Amino acid sequence: MSHHIVEARHLHHIYPDGTTALKDVSFRVHHGESVAIIGANGAGKSTLLLHLNGYLGATSGEVVVGDLTVSKKNLVDVRRTVGMVFQDPDDQLFMPTVFDDVAFGPMNMGLPKSEVERRVKDALDRVGAQNLTDRPPYHLSGGEKKRVAIASVLSMLPEILILDEPTSGLDPCARRQLMAMLRAFHHTRIITSHDLDMVMELCERTIVLHEGQVMADGPTLEIFRDESLLDRCCLEKPFAMQNxxxxxxxxxxxxxxxxxxxxxxxxxxxxxxxx
Amino acid sequence: MLAIDGSTLDFKRLDRLALQNTVIHRIDARVKVVTTIVFIICVVSFDRYTIAAMLPFLSFPIVLSVLGNLPPGYLLRKLLLVIPFALAIGLFNPLFDRQVVLRFGELNVWGGWVSCASILLRAILTASTAIILVAVTGFPAICAALQKLGMPQVFAIQLQFLYRYIFVLTDEAVRVARSRQLRSFGRRGLGLHQFGSLIGHLLLRTWERAERIHMAMLSRGFQGEFQATWGKGRLGRDDLFFISGWSALFVFFRFYNLPQFLGNLMTWRIP
Structure with missing residues (x-):
């Protein structure tokens, strides 16, 4: 299953104002892996994510998704493969009803009506939001919004899911529900978060970014045991591991x-x- | 600040009213939009001193709001927000137009007063009908209807996004204003100067959000064109009845002065 990999090769990114956001970032995520990308604010997590679906172009280096090296020509295929769930669901849900929002991706893929309807239904079933179909997104609660945002990506049947801060702004109960849902997915998952307890439960592997560089890349538990590394990167042990x-x-x-x-x-x- | 909070909440209520299922709600959105346009054209095309001949037009908003199960108090409150603007337009008419057009015993009524009242009545008619149209159709459905009627997609999408994010923007504005208010201890903060930077700040935030929305659209395969959603295409019997009945009535009201006719009838019968 080599075609499900995501690979970053010597990625550099310098913003137009001269800020260096990524310095020689390299890693390879295999099929079915669940990987967390953690780091302090401004460590370059968001910038990195935006490279993975080709929204930002690398200053140098390249990103490979499946068999494709991400470039302007194959953006459509890359974005179909990589489903991206943004941090703020209000940015992701822009259509008048939940149905329209979940159907947005499949419709852009030019699918016939019956297929679009089937995919919308499946995606909403998957996240447990069947009853929200006709509701306008701005009347939903935070947890509902988040689940619908994930459904709006699932309906495109992506092979790789990228989630930016999936648990931020959720109450403990909605957070638990979301985590149970994510655990059941079989997609290749890349998650950024400050919620390190969630990372520990959902990701077997963790990549630590600090000032645009990869500081560590390995099994999650090993990384969380390395206190000096966490200290250097302005992180700390998940609460579950603290004394x-x-x-x-x-x-x-x-x-x-x-x-x-x-x-x-x-x-x-x-x-x-x-x- | 409570005022802003309250008016957004009311906006959401307008949205919920549109989710009802009444005779009026079931009528095709295009039909309701076109009928409303005919209504507005008929009302605004009257002569500037007309008052009595416009009164029968009140039947349209009244019938729609009763059959559409809309709360009258809520509609009146929405209407009150619009009236001051109309009043501002008509306010100077009595100063310029001092020709006497009516006499009630000793009281001379200038043409300016009559035209001011006429403007006010027009505002009440058109604004109430527009609010009712949204409350019985729903804003997204109106956008879709306008597009089906030939409005360029760009405008329809603009309107739809405006409506979607007005909730988010007002929430944000309320939060910013509240945090300013809490730290200004009953005074006016730093006045206009600071207010400017506050608005600028909101604009920047909106800008950033627009960028993120665009990102979200691109990552779901958006290629510059919205795919049409499937709605019901054919007009039913009720739809045709609604549009032809009301349009005929409006044209009749427009060209025959019904109140005057009734008045003549009465004065002829009772000498």
Whole structure:
């Protein structure tokens, strides 16, 4: 299945104002992998994503999607293969109804009416939003918007899904639902996020960007165990991997970090320490 | 600021009203648009001193809002927003046009007052009909209808996007204005100067959003042209009845002064 790979080869990007956003970025994502791209604000994550579907052109270097080297000539094919879900669903849902929005991609592909309708139905089923078909997108809740935005990309049957900050702005319940949904997908997935707990649950591999450079690329758990790397890149361990504030000797020894909530001696708190 | 919050909410209500399913809502959007245009042409083509002959035209908005199950209080409030603008246009007529056209006993009425009232009545008729059209059709359907009637796609899309993002923009504006208000402690902040930069800031944000929307469109295979959505193409019996009935009535109202006719009838019967 070599045709599902995404590859960046020595990617450089310099914005017109002279800011260097990417410096010699190289990586290769294989079929079916779920990869996170993490980094501080301004590390170059968004710029990188915009290269993967050909919205931005590299100053030097190249991006390969499947068998195609991304260039002006094959943009249509690249964008059909790479489905991009933007951070703010209000940017992605611009049509009068949910149906029109999910149908937008398939209609641009020139599909016949029956096929478009089938794809819209399938995509909305997939994200559990069948009941929203005729609603105008601006009356939806944040979680609903997000799911519809994902459906609007799924309807094009992309092989690769790129999600920019999928959990931002969602309440804990909607976040959980979204994560369960993403986990069930079999697409090749590339996710950027500051939600490192989500990254730990959904991505087996993580690429760390810092000031436009790849600082690390490897198994997610290994990267999150490397505290000095995380420190250097303005990141920190996911909460699930941080020590329990109540029983960690480090915090109890240091009075400045005394826990805010002290457990009652008769009622010990319960949690697992399996990481 | 509450005022802005409130008016956006009302806008959403207009949108929800359009989702109803009544006799009027079921009529084809093109038919409603064309009938409304005929209505507006008939109303605005009256002579500037006309008042009485326009009164029968009130039947159209009234019938539509009753059959379309629209709340009258809400429509009146929307209408009140428009009236000041019409008043501003007619306000100076009484100063310039002092010819006496009517006499009620001792009271002389100048032509300017009559034409001002006429402008006001026209504004009430046309604005209420336009608001009702949106409330019984829905804005996207109106855009689609205009396009089917031959309006260039670019304009239809412009209108559609304007409507889609007016909600997002007002939300953003309300947030910015609120944060300014909370930090100006009841005074006027830094006045006009700061207000300018606030508006500029909103413009820049809008610009950036437009760019992101364009990105989202491109990444879903947009190639410069919107594909037509499939709507119902044929007009039904009800549609034809609606358009021909109302248009005939409007033309009749336009050329025959119904109130005057009724008045003559009364004065002839009761001497």
């Amino acid at each position: 329990c504030p109540n029983c960690s000797p480090k915090t109890i020894d240091n009075p400045a970090q005394k826990p805010l909530i002290v457990p009652h001696p008769d009622k010990p708190h319960h949690h697992s320490h399996n990481r």
